[in-house]
Amino acid sequence: AQSVTQPDIxxxxxxxxxxxxxxxxxxxxxxxxxxxxxxxxxxxxxxxxYFSGDTLVQGIKGFEAEFKRSQSSFNLRKPSVHWSDAxxxxxxxxxxxxxxxxxxxxxxxxxxxA
Amino acid sequence: xxxxxxxPSHQVTQMGQEVILRCVPISNHLYFYWxxxxxxxxxxxxxxxxxxxxxxxxxxxxxxxxxxxxxxxxFTLKIRSTKLEDSAMYFCAxxxxxxxxxxxxxxxxxxxx
Numbered sequence: 450a451q452s453v454t455q456p457d458i459x460x461x462x463x464x465x466x467x468x469x470x471x472x473x474x475x476x477x478x479x480x481x482x483x484x485x486x487x488x489x490x491x492x493x494x495x496x497x498x499y500f501s502g503d504t505l506v507q508g509i510k511g512f513e514a515e516f517k518r519s520q521s522s523f524n525l526r527k528p529s530v531h532w533s534d535a536x537x538x539x540x541x542x543x544x545x546x547x548x549x550x551x552x553x554x555x556x557x558x559x560x561x562x563a
Numbered sequence: 564x565x566x567x568x569x570x571p572s573h574q575v576t577q578m579g580q581e582v583i584l585r586c587v588p589i590s591n592h593l594y595f596y597w598x599x600x601x602x603x604x605x606x607x608x609x610x611x612x613x614x615x616x617x618x619x620x621x622x623x624x625x626x627x628x629x630x631x632x633x634x635x636x637x638f639t640l641k642i643r644s645t646k647l648e649d650s651a652m653y654f655c656a657x658x659x660x661x662x663x664x665x666x667x668x669x670x671x672x673x674x675x676x
Contacts, residue, residue, distance in 0.1 A: 483664065492569075492669035493606070493654060539606060549661045550596065550619065553606040 451476050453542050455554035462530050463562045470525040470557050472540030481543035482523040483551070484514055488536045496538075499523065510534070535561045566592070566666035567657050573672045579644050584671045586638040586655030595638045596656040596665060597630065599623070606654065612638065613661075645675045 454473045462468055474480055481500050485493040497508025504516040514525045523540060540554040568587045576582050588595065597609040611618040612630055620628075629641045638657070642649055652672050656665040 485667070493667040495664055495666070498664050541606075543664075549594070549658075550608045550611055551598070551606075551656075551665065552608070553598075555605040 451542060451544060451552050453540050453552050453554035455538075455540055455557050457557045458555070459558050459560065461560040461562060464532050465529050468525075468527045468530045468534070468559070470538050470540075470559070472523045472525065472554060473521050474523065474540075474542045475521065476542055476544070479518075482514075482516060483541040483543065484508065484512070484523075484525050485539045485541060486510075486536045487539065487556075493539065496525070530559075530561055532561045532563060535559055567655055567668035569653075569655050569668035569671050571671060572669065573674070575674045575676060576645055578647060578675055582642050582645055582673060584640045584642075584653050584655075584673070586640075586657075586668055587636055588638065588655070588657035588666070590636070591659050592657035592666075594618075594658045594661060594665075595630075595632070596658075597640045598654045598656060598667075599651040600654065600670075601648075601651045609640075609653075642673075645673075647675050649673060650675045 452475045483498045484496040486496050487493050496512050497506050499506050499516045507513050512527050516523050537556045537558045539556045541551040570585045595612040598606050600606045608621050610620040610624045627643045632638045652670045654670045655668040658665040
């Protein structure tokens, strides 16, 4: 079955520190992969996406993610976290078989310490 | 201008009442979706809609739910007789093509009391 796993429910980092949020997926074909961010009371904003090509993708707000097929992973990284990055982050797979839809992970809540 | 606008942002309704959640995507979107997020849980797929008909629905999308695009712009989700467990954030999403990124609205927080 198709699924997305975000093993870390909560992560706390200090401002200026580096960040890596983990995402593993289970999907039979080559997936379309996304990271979305949700600030409190807000909707889902697309950070970045991977469809094909270069496995290291750059997104908005200084985020990047690397697709590793051998590990079925699509981890999100940022070299230096800002206090405004505190939010919930969702990894998602876009299914390409049958009707297109997203399967989301359970999310990782990021807290940033000043 | 946001790609997708949802109204209302928050709705409180009594159990058993009907609610209609509205979504207005920009005009070049062709594929539409509803997702929901129960507080503290993950975002779940409800239904996809294309060419004025449902493409796929999840097991959550039972007979109490319906969707329509009555006037070619608004895309609505109706819950006929709300239950307490329908309390959630409901997200509308839209995309211009299949297999591309979807743009999400800000969500409607539905509280059933």
